[in-house]
Amino acid sequence: xxxxxxxxxxxxxxxxxxxxxxxxxxxxxxxxxxxxxxxxxxxxxxxxxxxxxxxxxxxxxxxxxxxxxxxxxxxxxxxxxxxxxxxxxxxxxxxxxxxxxxxxxxxxxxx
Amino acid sequence: xxxxxxxxxxxxxxxxxxxxxxxxxxxxxxxxxxxxxxxxxxxxxxxxxxxxxxxxxxxxxxxxxxxxxxxxxxxxxxxxxxxxxxxxxxxxxxxxxxxxxxxxxxxxxxxxxxxxxxxxxxxxxxxxxx
Numbered sequence: 271x272x273x274x275x276x277x278x279x280x281x282x283x284x285x286x287x288x289x290x291x292x293x294x295x296x297x298x299x300x301x302x303x304x305x306x307x308x309x310x311x312x313x314x315x316x317x318x319x320x321x322x323x324x325x326x327x328x329x330x331x332x333x334x335x336x337x338x339x340x341x342x343x344x345x346x347x348x349x350x351x352x353x354x355x356x357x358x359x360x361x362x363x364x365x366x367x368x369x370x371x372x373x374x375x376x377x378x379x380x381x
Numbered sequence: 382x383x384x385x386x387x388x389x390x391x392x393x394x395x396x397x398x399x400x401x402x403x404x405x406x407x408x409x410x411x412x413x414x415x416x417x418x419x420x421x422x423x424x425x426x427x428x429x430x431x432x433x434x435x436x437x438x439x440x441x442x443x444x445x446x447x448x449x450x451x452x453x454x455x456x457x458x459x460x461x462x463x464x465x466x467x468x469x470x471x472x473x474x475x476x477x478x479x480x481x482x483x484x485x486x487x488x489x490x491x492x493x494x495x496x497x498x499x500x501x502x503x504x505x506x507x508x509x510x511x
Contacts, residue, residue: 296465299469366407
């Protein structure tokens, strides 16, 4: 019966393995980022916050995927999963535009 | 095809498109910067968004071909894990750049040593003399 319910990974444990790997990497990244963030100020700090928010939103999407696996293939959870992925990219675009607007302040010349 | 799947695929296409535009923005920024370390930082951000949006593209292809499970799913999540790895490397690079150069950094408040001007010592010596 379980084989019929699972719509995604052939081996559902694979989803948890993937989420564990991503969780581990995310935690290390956040630790590095927070360490680097302490040395930034003003607009540089805001750029870093935007990139961090983007990554955390994407991680939220991965967590929804794991939840979908636990909820026996509840396909409705795909919508928040992909919405979070989309929001993550929108945040990253905002970060890119932010760099363009602040390029003079950071001494990068007119980008 | 179920309605929720259609919404999910629409969102995934939108996410992949936004991710690709984002990659182009970061590459464009990297090309216009002369400092090689800042350039590397922007290229890392481009790599992150490219890998993550590739994961979304594989999802769209997989659902379009009605393939469940199998190798494509491993490739999809391989891209996502690689994207997070690239972000970790970019955070490390940021840390290294902020420690080495002044482009994106200021001295850490806890680590800077106070300048030894010798004034404090002389005051103590004066007091001892007195």
